[in-house]
Amino acid sequence: MPIAESVTMRHNGRSLDTFSTFTRYTFGVSMTGLPALSLPAGAGGNGLPVGVQLIGKPWDEARLIEVGPAIEQHRPRA
Numbered sequence: 001m002p003i004a005e006s007v008t009m010r011h012n013g014r015s016l017d018t019f020s021t022f023t024r025y026t027f028g029v030s031m032t033g034l035p036a037l038s039l040p041a042g043a044g045g046n047g048l049p050v051g052v053q054l055i056g057k058p059w060d061e062a063r064l065i066e067v068g069p070a071i072e073q074h075r076p077r078a
Helices: 018-023 027-032 061-074
Strands: 008-011 014-017 036-043 049-055
Touching (some): 008 018, 014 018, 036 061
16 A cells, blocks of 8 residues: 555556645645645546545635535535
8 A cells, every 4th residue: 555655656557656646636726825625525427436626715714614514414425
């Protein structure tokens, strides 16, 4: 099992850079300093888990903390 401290990880028989793999979809938001929240959103047609990332206005973490649990309550359950 790969760990975050590893420089590379194996996925589907390919060797991938750990940092770029974990940050590819979050780097831009992190660099802007916007608050963000990631939530599970059920499963796709192939059965794999799907997530949704909410991005808030600057300094509006409180709104994400309010909206996140509301979305979780209404998402489809397995």
